[in-house]
Amino acid sequence: MALLEITAASKRFAATAAVDRVSLSVERGELFALLGPSGCGKTTLLRLIAGFETPDSGQILIDGVAMNGVPPYARPVNMMFQSYALFPHLDVAGNIAFGLKQEGMERRRRDARVAEMLALVQMADFARRRPHELSGGQKQRVALARALAKMPKLLLLDEPLAALDRKLREETRLELRGIQERLGTTFLVVTHDQEEALGMASRIAVMNRGHLAQIGPPAEIYERPNSRFVADFVGAVNLFDGEVVAGSDGPRLVVAGLAQPIPLPHRIDRQIDRQIDLAAGGRIALALRPEKLRLSTRQPDGFALAATIASIGYQGGRSTIHLATASGLALRADVPSATAPGLGRGAAVWASWAPGDAVVLPE
């Protein structure tokens, strides 16, 4: 049985549905990410699980127990707050011991657990510091230690890395994952950062406007998005909207402003989306990741779009190249910088891709 089982949970605030009939289950030992733009309802969903909000309808089961009417202090979950919410009047050890004291754990065992937690997050030398004497990264570690001290069945993390600077964020992401694997605790992470979700989670649920848009492992979310929203929100994407026509070698897509119809992939994952109409006349969208685009100065065999380079964004190892077709359609390509010598602004190139690298989406 899943550790967390949410069935058709809804929560409205005034006129807006923050969480709208969301169902999902999280297995034991998973590092599950709730990903979405701000205002998509992911934080509300987290607060429903923690018990700070009550669902208008639907049910939340944690380890098989219905949480309806169970106050936050009686739930077998702990939360790491985005602001860390460390108690300013207690030192680091006092913060970590707070939850254990509520349990009535006896002093000796409590001290041992606090020491264990301090060691886990490598903060043993800071036990007597007050929160205001700590850096952002140190506060983050204390918040994690405090939330883990009670050994919850489920740890909720609200944007755990958002307040850290970029370099520290990447290090901490790996550390967080390491701790999760070592303890085997189930983590539910809320984040708006797709890189964070892709790089950390075992499964991701993408949310949009209170709905669940897609659930799956990171590679599936990235490689086979099921909607324009997911394709666009998770990573960069080129989107073509158009109408399906029958071609000699299979269906093709006619896009306004493009002379040639684009060949469509032969295989469509019916499991992910059943709404796609590939019959002639059906309107669909085609998503293509920038790194799937190949650029060449000579026309390749088969389908290719003629374009000129509008700008080049050098990012060290990789470069982002913005292209424009003759009709003004904008394209984005992401290529290793080493393969792009001689390509300059204004250069004429051919952009091509393997049909199977594109993903067909409902419009």
Place this chain on the structure above:
Amino acid sequence: MSGIGGWLRRGLIGLPFLWLAVFFLLPLAIVAAISLTESADTIPPFRPLFGMAAAGLQSHLTLANYRELAEGCLGAYANSLGNAALATLLCLAIGYPFAFAIARAPGLWRHLLLFMVMLPFWTSFLIRVYAWIALLQPSGLVNRLLLDAGIIAAPLPLLYNAFSVELGLVYSYLPFMILPLYGSLMRLEESLVEAAADLGAPPWRVFVGVILPLTLPGIAAGMLLVFIPAVGEFVIPDLLGGPNTLMVGKLLWQEFFDNVDWPAASAIAMALVAIVTLPLLVAQRLLARAAA
């Protein structure tokens, strides 16, 4: 380069100090000096501390006023301190839930409630104290209502006793308790309360373990703002108190105006300053520690 700017800055910083020195420290020093001299039938009604006489330099320096005070006025001090301490605790007991409710109220309600706390300030303090006389006297509103309702058979002695003085103190100084508490509670981050609940603390433990210690500065500020003026309060015991409710403020008035004994009155005032300074220092320590 910083000639004019530097002087301007020093002037601006110095201004409040100058103000304090001229209008606060200097008068205090004068009162302290008067408290150490003898009274006389002159104008002003005291002898100078040091003066020239036929016999040469003459000193009227004496501790007699303080000695008298220690012998005759300890009751009044005890009364004042006791009344003020009780009023402070009552204000805290009433004010804390009140401030908590205001701080937790939704936007519009919060402003409305806060406005109601400050509303009494729109009427003169004196008039509001007089209003209590009208309410509490034997034929007043409270007694009439209770009589008409058949709850009591004879009017209750509500006025001119310790009860009415305490009521007046609590009523008058309650806003000074509520406002700093409200400020303190508003600064308290909601996420800290949630974090405590999340870590397994039921509501009362959240209050004792997190909310109370974090609003200690507000509690200290509120208690000072009530206690200090309440100790020296004159109007309330004079108007609402009976002939035998002797408080320091009333005593001071009597010495100054009725007995025209300025040195004795000054000694009473200086002793009061000394007594009030003590809780101030303690509170300051407490606030400094909370801020650290």
